[in-house]
Amino acid sequence: MDDAFIKLFRSLAPFNDTEIAEASTCFDTELVRKDEYFCKAGRICDKMGFVRSGLLRSFYTINGKETTTFFQTPGSVATALASFLRRKPALENIQAMEDSELVVISRENLLRLYNDNWKWQQVGRSFIEEYYINMELRMISLQSQSALERYKKFLKEYPELIQTVPLYYIASYLGMSPETLSRMRKTIYD
Amino acid sequence: MDDAFIKLFRSLAPFNDTEIAEASTCFDTELVRKDEYFCKAGRICDKMGFVRSGLLRSFYTINGKETTTFFQTPGSVATALASFLRRKPALENIQAMEDSELVVISRENLLRLYNDNWKWQQVGRSFIEEYYINMELRMISLQSQSALERYKKFLKEYPELIQTVPLYYIASYLGMSPETLSRMRKTIYD
DNA sequence: CGAGGCCTTGACCGCGGTCAATGCCCGTGG
DNA sequence: CCACGGGCATTGACCGCGGTCAAGGCCTCG
Numbered sequence A, B: 001m002d003d004a005f006i007k008l009f010r011s012l013a014p015f016n017d018t019e020i021a022e023a024s025t026c027f028d029t030e031l032v033r034k035d036e037y038f039c040k041a042g043r044i045c046d047k048m049g050f051v052r053s054g055l056l057r058s059f060y061t062i063n064g065k066e067t068t069t070f071f072q073t074p075g076s077v078a079t080a081l082a083s084f085l086r087r088k089p090a091l092e093n094i095q096a097m098e099d100s101e102l103v104v105i106s107r108e109n110l111l112r113l114y115n116d117n118w119k120w121q122q123v124g125r126s127f128i129e130e131y132y133i134n135m136e137l138r139m140i141s142l143q144s145q146s147a148l149e150r151y152k153k154f155l156k157e158y159p160e161l162i163q164t165v166p167l168y169y170i171a172s173y174l175g176m177s178p179e180t181l182s183r184m185r186k187t188i189y190d
Numbered sequence C: 001c002g003a004g005g006c007c008t009t010g011a012c013c014g015c016g017g018t019c020a021a022t023g024c025c026c027g028t029g030g
Numbered sequence D: 001c002c003a004c005g006g007g008c009a010t011t012g013a014c015c016g017c018g019g020t021c022a023a024g025g026c027c028t029c030g
Helices: A003-012 A017-024 A081-086 A107-116 A118-144 A147-157 A159-164 A167-173 A178-189 B003-012 B017-024 B081-086 B107-116 B118-144 B147-157 B159-164 B167-173 B178-189
Strands: A027-032 A037-039 A047-053 A056-062 A065-072 A092-096 A100-106 B027-032 B037-039 B047-053 B056-062 B065-072 B092-096 B100-106
Touching: A003 A017, A003 A047, A003 A118, A027 A037, A047 A107, A056 A167, A056 B118, A065 A167, A065 B118, A081 A118, A081 B118, A100 A107, A107 A118, A118 A147, A118 B056, A118 B065, A118 B081, A118 B118, A147 A159, A147 A178, A167 A178, B003 B017, B003 B047, B003 B118, B027 B037, B047 B107, B056 B167, B065 B167, B081 B118, B100 B107, B107 B118, B118 B147, B147 B159, B147 B178, B167 B178
Parallel strands: none
Antiparallel strands: A027 A100, A037 A092, A047 A100, A056 A065, A056 A092, B027 B100, B037 B092, B047 B100, B056 B065, B056 B092
């Protein structure tokens, strides 16, 4: 397991070294090459990944149109959460936009950790809470802000991504067409 | 505590009678009269309510405009979740649309239950999961469906609410103006 | 050099928001 | 009992945001 994630877990529950060491056998490393999928829509997503390096995005396809829902940068969690939780086919895909390395735990192993030690329950709760709050903020933004406001907000929150992510993915994430995003950008930079 | 909720809790973790009995001292009953608030925006929401009877709605106000985010019917959970989890001022209000009765647990007592018994951790996880999945579906709907499609979907999912809830709240929940909702209704019933 | 991927630009237009008027229902008080 | 007023739904007129379609420019890569 990775140092950064050990730190993260420790910040969520008071683990000692033994507990971390025992748990580390439950985690695995997975490489996902650019354009390949970590999860696919229609299949049950039975793993949870912690991004160590690279960059991924979640998106679903409705009426032939892709909608990007999240970008997973190093330090964040990648999973089709609803599918993972309910063991139903996932709605969304998770695709690597660059070669990415993830620390992965299977659903099975996670449930085992939950049973072994309540502290992992707490970690699990925390991640879902995190997911939830992200989603809530995103929804409020989509519902109450104009396209321009949403773009400005994105600029503040994810300045790095503007450089690396194709604009049409960002447009999709922001709930607008690439053309509209292009025009928003124009109005800002005159 | 209420029979319906005991059943619910039991479906989420294998409680025995003693555990339920011990926990029941942590719960309380709260009456919220029509138009009064269970939670208020700007204050920290430090309780979680299980609706026994009545009807409530969550909404937040941005730029002087209300947006309804959820309706809480009997059996569902009422709390400003992000505020509850992070102990930050709530963005949303929860207001009773009819006289309502809730079984309430304080944050403090919930944390105590979490510590006492891992099964309650599981219950807590389940509720957040529920909240999360609801939110996700709502977001997908808002982003990928037209106003008319969203209304039709609402009709299927919450036929009861059409009778009892003022249409302008439903419009707000569906992310459209009351006028638009009115026109959608017209196109359906000719 | 050509091809394909991505971004921009322009023209057009439709969904749905805003504003304002009207209708309807119902509770309240004269 | 009726008059009034307020809350809610509907309707109409208008219009702007942002989507769609199509074309053109600009990369990079084979």
